[in-house]
Amino acid sequence: MKAMQKYLLALAAATIVGGCGQSAKPIVHPEAALPAPEDSPEFMDRVSSMPEITENDAMRGMLMFVNGKDDSESFEQRVLKLQSMNIAASSWTFNADAALTRGKLAYMVGQALNVQGGVMSMLIGPSQRYHQRELQFMGMMGPGFFLDTVSGGEFVAIMARADAYRQTGSVPDVLRAQGQ
Amino acid sequence: MNARILAVIAASLLANALSAPAQQAPATAPAEPQQKVTVLSVSGPAQKGLPKQGGGFDWSNLVENDELDDLTIIRTGLGSKVVLKMADRGEIVINSVTKVGISDFRREGRLMQAQLGMKYGSLRAHVDSSKGPNDFRVATPTATLSVQGSKPEVGFAADTGARGRSLEGRLRYVSKLTGGTQTVKPGESTEEGRTLPSLNLAKSFMARMWTPGMTPSEIQFLIDNRTGRGFIGGFGPRDTGSPLGQPDDSGCGSQLSPPVDSCPEPGGISESEMPYDPPPGYETGY
Numbered sequence: 336m337k338a339m340q341k342y343l344l345a346l347a348a349a350t351i352v353g354g355c356g357q358s359a360k361p362i363v364h365p366e367a368a369l370p371a372p373e374d375s376p377e378f379m380d381r382v383s384s385m386p387e388i389t390e391n392d393a394m395r396g397m398l399m400f401v402n403g404k405d406d407s408e409s410f411e412q413r414v415l416k417l418q419s420m421n422i423a424a425s426s427w428t429f430n431a432d433a434a435l436t437r438g439k440l441a442y443m444v445g446q447a448l449n450v451q452g453g454v455m456s457m458l459i460g461p462s463q464r465y466h467q468r469e470l471q472f473m474g475m476m477g478p479g480f481f482l483d484t485v486s487g488g489e490f491v492a493i494m495a496r497a498d499a500y501r502q503t504g505s506v507p508d509v510l511r512a513q514g515q
Numbered sequence: 516m517n518a519r520i521l522a523v524i525a526a527s528l529l530a531n532a533l534s535a536p537a538q539q540a541p542a543t544a545p546a547e548p549q550q551k552v553t554v555l556s557v558s559g560p561a562q563k564g565l566p567k568q569g570g571g572f573d574w575s576n577l578v579e580n581d582e583l584d585d586l587t588i589i590r591t592g593l594g595s596k597v598v599l600k601m602a603d604r605g606e607i608v609i610n611s612v613t614k615v616g617i618s619d620f621r622r623e624g625r626l627m628q629a630q631l632g633m634k635y636g637s638l639r640a641h642v643d644s645s646k647g648p649n650d651f652r653v654a655t656p657t658a659t660l661s662v663q664g665s666k667p668e669v670g671f672a673a674d675t676g677a678r679g680r681s682l683e684g685r686l687r688y689v690s691k692l693t694g695g696t697q698t699v700k701p702g703e704s705t706e707e708g709r710t711l712p713s714l715n716l717a718k719s720f721m722a723r724m725w726t727p728g729m730t731p732s733e734i735q736f737l738i739d740n741r742t743g744r745g746f747i748g749g750f751g752p753r754d755t756g757s758p759l760g761q762p763d764d765s766g767c768g769s770q771l772s773p774p775v776d777s778c779p780e781p782g783g784i785s786e787s788e789m790p791y792d793p794p795p796g797y798e799t800g801y
Contacts, residue, residue: 374560375592377574379612383635383673399593477674488673491635495612495672498593499637502611508704509637509670509678 360428365411367391367431372406375399379494385487387434393485396494397422397443422446424461438463438481440490441470444497474511475500550602550620550627554581559595559611564588588616591636601629604651605643612636618654626650637670639682653679659689660705680704 369391373381378399382392394413398405401420407413410431417423422443445452445466450473456465463481470476475496485493496506506512557577564572565587577589577597589609591597597609601620604627609615613636620629625647631638633655642651644664652661655671665684671677679686681701688697688705697705 374562375612376560376562376590376595377592379592379635380590380614383614403594486673488635491612492672492674494593495610495636498611502594507610507637507668507670508680509668510672510675512672512675 360426362411362414363428363430364391364432365409365414367410368408369395372404374404379491382487383491385490387484388487388490389431390429390433390435390439391431392487393435393440393443393490394423396490397447400444400494400497401447417443420446434484435490436463436481437476437479437483437485438467440485440493441467441476441481444475444493445469448497448501471512473500474506474513477512549585550622552583552587552602552617552620553600554579554583555598555600555606557595557597560592561595561597561609562590564590583617585617585620588614590614601642602627603643603646604629604649605641607631607641608639610637610639613638615653630654633669633671635671635673637668639666639668641666642684657691658705659691661687661689665701678705 370381378392378396382388382396385392388396391410391413394410394417395405395407397417398407398413401422405413407416410429414423414429418425423429423439424442427439442461442463444450446461450466450469452461452465452469456462456469459465467476467481470493471478476493492510492512496510496512499510500506554577557579561577562574563577563581563583564574565584567573572588583589583599589597589599591609591611591613593611595611599607599609601607602622614634615636615638616632616634618630618632620627622628626649627647628650629652631653633653638653640651640653640662642649642662642664649663650661651663651667652659653667653669655669655677657671658677660667660669660677660679662681662684665686666682667684667686668680668682669677670679677688679688679699681699681703683701685701686699686705688699690696699705
């Protein structure tokens with residue numbers, strides 16, 4: 336029994352030390368820019384046909400969602416702004432040219448909408464996986480693995496649902512994702 | 516004998532020539548000029564685009580009282596809403612994050628024809644049939660939804676496909692992929708998966724391969740999740756728990772591929788007269 340307690344203590348200590356020591360990971364392509372300032376109709380139209388949306392574009396979309404605009408000049412600025420609002424986690428790896436994953440999108444949308452998760456979310460804090468499950472339950476995202484990438488069309492669809500939810504408190508039937 | 520035959524032929528030609536002007540008289544009322552769509556209100560960021568010479572579009576901000584012609588495209592952003600007035604036949608509310616084009620809006624006699632093409636997003640319309648018959652339809656990349664006089668709600672999302680909901684009157688849904696149809700009553704929604712029987716899976720897959728604006732993964736997602744059983748496990752669409760109810764006593768509404776000729780129309784032209792091949796243009800990929 337004592338051995339078990341020691342093991343659990345050691346595990347907890349390792350977790351705490353590991354967590355404290357976790358520094359922000361370097362941002363890949365921090366200087367990456369996007370087309371000149373664009374407003375949200377133009378942005379949504381541009382990304383809607385992308386086979387995969389990049390993290391750089393997705394961060395612009397999230398800033399437009401929460402601030403109404405994105406006047407950042409680089410990818411790094413976008414990331415820092417979203418991190419300061421607790422919308423993006425500092426523990427993530429950021430790469431301007433990498434495709435956005437469903438988990439990261441779910442996390443950011445969930446944080447932006449202040450979605451309250453279930454018991455697990457309350458115990459361990461926000462996570463990509465649980466935010467995704469919560470958004471699936473709300474009809475905002477369809478089923479899928481949280482490490483799958485997000486297409487431009489899917490990104491636009493999820494943002495449209497999130498925007499409708501923010502305005503009305505629900506996702507319209509004609510846009511609702513099913514199959515969770 | 517030859518002279519008689521020649522005389523008969525000559526008389527026949529003469530008769531035809533004399534009757535020709537009468538045949539050329541207009542049999543139907545001439546088409547009236549294109550109808551205008553007026554912007555009643557705009558909230559939030561919204562733009563209109565008009566095709567320019569050499570390709571592409573000229574985009575400018577949409578403002579109240581703008582009059583929009585055919586071939587105008589409207590795109591709305593986050594937190595925005597646009598209300599359009601369709602001459603004397605009702606209104607359209609375009610919701611946020613939507614791109615929709617006016618591909619046709621004209622009056623022929625009493626019939627008002629309006630077709631919109633939606634790339635993404637959602638809208639709600641109130642089509643007023645008190646002033647005459649209407650043929651109002653919204654074409655999306657995967658389906659065309661039409662009404663003659665009612666309140667439909669239409670949406671298209673890349674990951675779930677096209678969906679319609681009738682708030683009043685009947686709404687007809689025609690899949691571009693399989694030709695399958697649904698007609699729903701007020702309070703009901705269409706369900707894309709119900710028009711995709713698995714026997715048509717290959718056909719629908721091929722059709723979707725060439726649907727602009729959809730990636731292969733989205734195409735596969737729609738097929739996987741909307742048809743349910745796929746190649747294995749049986750035929751027919753999965754019961755997705757859609758709100759489709761039972762047909763009414765007359766056998767109309769709430770059914771797949773209904774016997775349209777026997778279903779009464781609330782007004783306007785009958786469904787069997789409606790050509791469901793959408794005209795080429797703005798329904799996809801603009």
